Amino acid sequence: MSVDIQPSINPxxxxxxxxxxxxxxxxxxxxxxxxxxxxxxxQTVNALNVYPIPDGDTGTNMVLTMQAAFNxxxxxxxxxxxxxxxxxxxxxxxxxxxxxxxxxxxxWRGFARALDNLETMDSLTFVxxxxxxxxxxxxxxxxxxxxxxxxxxxxxxxxxxxxxxDKKEILDxxxxxxxxxxxxxKRTPDLLPVLKSAGVVDAGGKGLFYILEGMxxxxxxxxxxxxxxxxxxxxxxVLDNSLEEIEPGQDYEIVVDFRPNQPFDLxxxxxxxxxxGTSIQVGEGEGIYRMHIHVADDRLNEPIEYIRSVGTxxxxxxxxxxxxxxxxxxxxxxxIQLTPVExxxxxxxxxxxxxxxxxxxxxxxxxxIIEGGQTMNPSTEDILRSFEHLPxxxxxxxxxxxxxxxxxxxxxxxxxxxxxxxxxxxxxxxLSAILRMAPEGDLEKVCKEMKRALTEVETGEITxxxxxxxxxxxxVREGEVIALYNGELVFSSTSVEDACKGLLERxxxxxxxxxxxxxxxxxxxxxxxxxxxxxxxxxxxxxxxVHEGGQPHYQLIISIE
Amino acid sequence: MSxxxxxxxxxxxxxxxxxxTIAYQAALLSYGVVGLAPKNLADGIAHALVKDPTxxxxxxxxxxxxxxNLYIIIEYGTRxxxxxxxxxxxxxxxxxxxxxxxxSDINIHVRGLRISDTD
Numbered sequence: 311m312s313v314d315i316q317p318s319i320n321p322x323x324x325x326x327x328x329x330x331x332x333x334x335x336x337x338x339x340x341x342x343x344x345x346x347x348x349x350x351x352x353q354t355v356n357a358l359n360v361y362p363i364p365d366g367d368t369g370t371n372m373v374l375t376m377q378a379a380f381n382x383x384x385x386x387x388x389x390x391x392x393x394x395x396x397x398x399x400x401x402x403x404x405x406x407x408x409x410x411x412x413x414x415x416x417x418w419r420g421f422a423r424a425l426d427n428l429e430t431m432d433s434l435t436f437v438x439x440x441x442x443x444x445x446x447x448x449x450x451x452x453x454x455x456x457x458x459x460x461x462x463x464x465x466x467x468x469x470x471x472x473x474x475x476d477k478k479e480i481l482d483x484x485x486x487x488x489x490x491x492x493x494x495x496k497r498t499p500d501l502l503p504v505l506k507s508a509g510v511v512d513a514g515g516k517g518l519f520y521i522l523e524g525m526x527x528x529x530x531x532x533x534x535x536x537x538x539x540x541x542x543x544x545x546x547x548v549l550d551n552s553l554e555e556i557e558p559g560q561d562y563e564i565v566v567d568f569r570p571n572q573p574f575d576l577x578x579x580x581x582x583x584x585x586x587g588t589s590i591q592v593g594e595g596e597g598i599y600r601m602h603i604h605v606a607d608d609r610l611n612e613p614i615e616y617i618r619s620v621g622t623x624x625x626x627x628x629x630x631x632x633x634x635x636x637x638x639x640x641x642x643x644x645x646i647q648l649t650p651v652e653x654x655x656x657x658x659x660x661x662x663x664x665x666x667x668x669x670x671x672x673x674x675x676x677x678x679i680i681e682g683g684q685t686m687n688p689s690t691e692d693i694l695r696s697f698e699h700l701p702x703x704x705x706x707x708x709x710x711x712x713x714x715x716x717x718x719x720x721x722x723x724x725x726x727x728x729x730x731x732x733x734x735x736x737x738x739x740x741l742s743a744i745l746r747m748a749p750e751g752d753l754e755k756v757c758k759e760m761k762r763a764l765t766e767v768e769t770g771e772i773t774x775x776x777x778x779x780x781x782x783x784x785x786v787r788e789g790e791v792i793a794l795y796n797g798e799l800v801f802s803s804t805s806v807e808d809a810c811k812g813l814l815e816r817x818x819x820x821x822x823x824x825x826x827x828x829x830x831x832x833x834x835x836x837x838x839x840x841x842x843x844x845x846x847x848x849x850x851x852x853x854x855x856v857h858e859g860g861q862p863h864y865q866l867i868i869s870i871e
Numbered sequence: 872m873s874x875x876x877x878x879x880x881x882x883x884x885x886x887x888x889x890x891x892t893i894a895y896q897a898a899l900l901s902y903g904v905v906g907l908a909p910k911n912l913a914d915g916i917a918h919a920l921v922k923d924p925t926x927x928x929x930x931x932x933x934x935x936x937x938x939x940n941l942y943i944i945i946e947y948g949t950r951x952x953x954x955x956x957x958x959x960x961x962x963x964x965x966x967x968x969x970x971x972x973x974x975s976d977i978n979i980h981v982r983g984l985r986i987s988d989t990d
Contacts, residue, residue, distance in 0.1 A: 406950040409902050409957040419948055423988065449987045450946040451902045716956075765975075782968075796973075 326481045326529040331430035334394030338383050340525040341398060345376045346534040347524025348517060355520070357776075358513035367687070367713055368513035371408035375415060376521065378405020391431045395422035395439075410514035413447055413459050417518075420446025433480040440487060441467045457502025459514030465494035466522070481529065488526045491519040508779045560588060560604040563629045564613050567600050570621035574599075579620060586612045598624060604631065651677045651702050655749040656756055659696045660708040660740055661688060661718075664860030667737055667828060667867075671708075674744045684863055687713050693721040703727040704753045706760065710740035712797070728753060732760045735797065736769040737828065737859070738869030768822065769796050770813045770868030772806055791865070806833065806865045807841050814845065817870055825852050828859030828867040838866075874932050874972060885970055887932065891925035894939055897965035898928070903954030906944040908982035927982075936975040939966070943979060947986040955979040 325336055332340075348355075348369075355369030382401025388394045399422040402415035424442035425431060431439065444467035447460055454460050469490035470483050477483070498512040499505040505512055527534055564587075570579075576592070583590050587605035599621070603613050610628070617623055649672060651657040660676045662668035663683025671679060678696040682688035697705045705727050709718040712735040722729045730753065734740040743760040771794040775786045786792055786802040793801040793813035801812035814825070825845065829838045838856050846854045859867055874890070876883040898904055907927025929940035939962060945954050959977045966974055 403948070403950055406953045408953065412903055412949050412953045412957065416946075416949060446988065450905070450949055452899050452905055455900055 324529045324531070326484065329433070329479045329481065331432045332391060332436075332480070333430050334386075334388040334391045337391055337394050337398070337431070338386065340528065341376070341380055341383065343528030343534055344521040344524035345373070345380050347527060348376055348520045349373050350535060351520045355513050355517045358510045358516060367408065368410050369517060370687075371411045372414055372514070372517040372521075374407045375402050375405050375411035378402060379415075379418060381405075390429055392422070392425045392428045395425045398422065410459055410517060413450070413514065414518070414521075416447045416450050417443040417463055420444070431480075433474065433478050433483050436480055436483050437470045437474045440470050440483075443467070455502065457498040457500070457505060458512050459518050461498065461501060462491050462494040462512070462515035462518050466490045466518075484522070484526050484529065488519070488522045491515070491522050495519050507781075509777055560631055561607040562605050562610055563589075563602070563631050564605060564610075564626065565600065565602050565628075566614060566617050566626040567598055567624040568617050568621045569624060570599055574620070582616060583613065586616070648672050648679065649675045649677050651700055651749065653701045654704075655702050656704045656706060656747065656751065656753055657697060657700045657702050657749075658706045658708060658744055658747055659693070660744065661693075661710045661714050663711075663737075663862060663864075664830065666858035666860035668860075670741065670828075670857060670859075671744060674741065675747050675749070676708075676744065682714060683711055683861060684713070687711070687717060690717045690720045690724065693718055694724060697727070697729070698725065705729045706747070706753075706757065707731045708734045708740040708743060710734050710737050730757045732757060732764070734764055736771070737861075737867050738767045738769045738826070738871070739764045741869060742767040742871060766871065768817055768870040770794070770810075770817060770866070770870065771797075771864050772809050772813070772866040772868070773864045775802065806837075807844070810841060810866060810868070811845070811848075813868065814849070819849065819852065819870065822870050823851075823853055824855065824869075824871050825849070826855040826857065826869040826871075828857050828861070828869070830859050830861040830864045830866065832862075833865040874937070874970070885972075887930040888925055890932075890937070890939075890966060890970060891928040891930050893966050893969050894928045894930070894941065894962045895925050897962045898941055898943060898958055901954070901958040901961045903945055903949045904943050904958050905946050905985045908942045908944055910940070910942045910980070937966075937972055938976045938978070939963075939974060940978045940980065942982045944983045944985055945981055947984040948988070951981060951984075955981060 325332060352369040352373050355372065356367060358368070379398045379401035382404070383394060383397045386394065386397060388397065395418070399415065399418040402411075402418045406412045406415040420443040421439045423446065424439035425435060428435060444463045447463050448454055451460070466487045470486050473482060473486040477486075495511050495515045498515055499510070502512065524534060580590065580592065583601065583603055586609050587603040589602065589604040591602040593600045593602075601613070601617065605613060614623065614626055657677035658675060659678035659680060660671040661680045661682045662671050663681075663686075668679045668681070677700055680688045680692055680696045682692070693707065697707075703726070707718045707721070707729060709715045709731065715731065715733045715735070718731045722731060732743050734743055742763045746756070746759040746763045748756055773792060773794070775788055775790050775792050778788045779786050781799050784792075784799050784802055786799070790802045790804060791806050791809040792799060793803075793809040793816075795813055795817055800816045801809060803809040803812055810827075827838055827842060829835070835856075835858070842854045842856050846852070861867060874885045895907065898907060909926060910929055927942040929942075931938045931940075941958065941962065943955075943958065945951055959979055963974045963977055966972070
C-alpha cells in the first residue's frame with residue numbers, strides 16, 4: 311500500500327465518535343480504509359470458491375474495483391460529499407472487474423445518487439444512501455439470485471433503517487451495517503444451495519462485509535494491515551518453501567495442527583509466537599488450527615511446547631530449512647534456456663507454473679516465461695515485462711490457465727507491439743499450440759493454426775481437494791485426490807494412481823495416440839514411472855511419456871493428444 | 872437441427888430450442904442483463920404474437936461446434952464490457968453443465984440499454 315493512514319492523534323476522537331456530519335475528505339479516508347482492509351483479506355475472499363480446486367478471483371476483482379474507485383479520488387481535495395461520492399462511483403464503474411465488481415460499482419452509484427447536491431452526510435443521509443445503493447444494485451438484474459452480495463446489501467439497508475428509528479448516531483449506523491453484513495454473509499449458504507454443498511459462504515458478500523468493516527476498524531483505530539485472521543482458510547495457506555536463502559533465525563520450519571482450548575485468544579497467540587520466530591501463519595478449518603513458523607536452531611521446541619499449553623496438539627511436522635535449501639540449490643542450477651528471437655520474427659511468451667514446464671516451453675521455442683498458474687495469477691505488468699524488451703513487435707501470449715487469459719488480454723492494449731493472446735486454458739493446450747509456432751510465419755496465419763491446436767488436445771489434471779464438495783455427482787472429501795478432465799471434476803480417489811486411471815477411463819482416447827504425464831512438486835519420479843508402466847500395460851496402443859513439470863498443487867498434469 | 876448422442880441403448884437428441892431455453896434462463900440470471908431482444912424484425916413481430924422462452928438466443932450447431940449468439944439489453948450505468956463477459960461465462964457454464972457439450976463460442980450482441988436512472 312503506497313499511502314498510509316495516519317491514525318488521528320486522539321484515540322477515539324474520530325469524527326464518527328463525535329457524531330459530526332462527514333464531508334468529502336472523510337469519505338475519502340473511509341474508502342481508503344475499506345480498500346486496505348479488503349486487500350488485507352483478499353486471499354480469504356478468493357479462497358471462497360465453490361469448486362474444490364485452488365481457484366478464485368472474487369477478492370481480486372473487488373480489490374481492483376475498489377482500487378479504481380480510490381485512484382479516481384486519490385488526489386482530490388473535494389469537500390462536498392456528493393461530488394466525492396460521484397467520483398468514487400465513476401472510478402468504480404470504470405474499473406469494475408467481474409460480476410462482483412459490476413455489482414459493487416452499482417452499489418456505489420446508488421450510494422452517490424442519494425448524496426446528490428449534499429455538502430455533508432449525517433446519519434439520516436447515510437441510511438438513505440445505503441438504501442439507495444441496494445435499490446440501484448437490484449435494478450441491474452431481472453431475476454436476482456439470493457444468497458449473494460445483493461442479499462447482503464439488502465440486509466444492510468434493512469437493518470440500518472430499522473436501527474435508525476432508535477439510534478441516531480452515525481457510528482451506530484455503521485456498526486449496525488457491519489453486523490448486519492456479517493450475519494447476512496453467514497446466512498448465504500441457506501439461500502444458495504451451491505454454496506451449501508461447497509461448504510462456503512458467498513465470496514462477493516464477504517467482500518462487501520470487509521469493505522464496511524474496514525471503515526469501522528479505521529474509526530475504531532484498529533489495525534488494517536494484519537488480517538484478524540491471521541486465520542485464513544487452510545486452502546489458502548501458502549506453505550511452500552521457495553526460499554532462496556535463509557535469513558538468520560530461520561533454521562527450522564515447524565507446522566503444527568492443533569485444536570485450541572476455549573476460549574482461544576488469537577491476538578495473544580499471535581503475539582506469543584512472534585516472540586519465538588518469523589514467517590508466522592495461522593489457518594483454520596473445521597475447528598482445527600494450523601500454525602506455521604520459522605524458528606532458530608535453539609528455539610526448536612518452543613512453539614510445540616507453547617501450543618500444548620493452549621490446546622491439543624493433533625499433528626506436527628518439522629523440517630530443516632538449511633538442508634532443504636542446499637538440496638534445492640543443487641536441483642535448480644540448470645538455468646532455463648530461452649529461445650532467442652530476432653527483429654521481425656514472432657515471439658511466444660508462455661505462463662508456466664513450474665521450472666520443468668517452463669523448461670519444456672523454452673525448449674519448444676518460447677522467448678519469454680512468465681511464472682504463474684492456478685493460485686498465483688501473474689499481473690498484467692508481469693506479462694508486459696515478459697515481452698516489452700524483446701527485439702520484435704510480433705508477440706503471442708499463451709496464458710495456459712483460464713484465470714490468466716483476462717490479464718493477458720489487458721496487456722494487449724497497453725503496448726505498441728502487435729500482441730495476440732491464444733486463449734490456452736491448460737498446460738497441454740499451451741504445449742499443443744506452441745508446437746504449431748513458425749517464427750518466420752504470418753502472425754495471423756500462425757495464430758489461426760495455434761488456436762486450432764487448442765481443440766486437438768485433451769487435458770487431465772490431478773490435484774488434492776481443498777474442501778469437501780459434491781459436484782457433477784462426484785462426492786469429494788477434503789484431502790482426497792481428484793481428477794479434472796478438461797476442467798471438469800470427473801473422479802475422486804484416495805491415491806494419485808487411482809485418480810489418474812479413473813481419469814483415463816473417462817477420457818476420450820479415440821483418435822489420440824499419446825499420453826504425456828507432467829509430474830509436479832511433491833510427486834516422485836519412481837512413482838510416476840511405475841504409474842506410466844501400469845498405464846502402458848492397460849493402453850498398449852498409446853505412447854506414454856513422462857516429464858518433470860515441477861508445478862505446485864497439481865501432482866499430475868496429463869496431456870492426451 | 873439438433874444435437875445427437877448415440878449410445879448402445881439408442882439415441883439422445885437435444886433440440887436447439889432446448890439449448891436455447893437453458894441459455895435464455897442463464898442470461899436472465901446474470902447481473903446487469905435486464906432483458907433479451909429479438910435479433911431481427913421478423914423475430915420481433917413473431918414475438919409480439921407468441922411469447923417465446925428462447926427470444927434473443929440463436930443456436931448454431933454443426934460439425935461438433937456449438938455456437939451461441941445472445942442479443943441482450945443491459946442496465947444503463949453498468950460497465951458493459953464486464954457484464955457481457957460475465958453473461959458469456961454464465962451461459963457457457965450452465966449450458967455445458969446441463970448438456971455436457973462443449974460450447975465453442977458465445978457471441979454477445981448488446982442490443983440496447985435500459986435506463987432506470989440517469990445520474
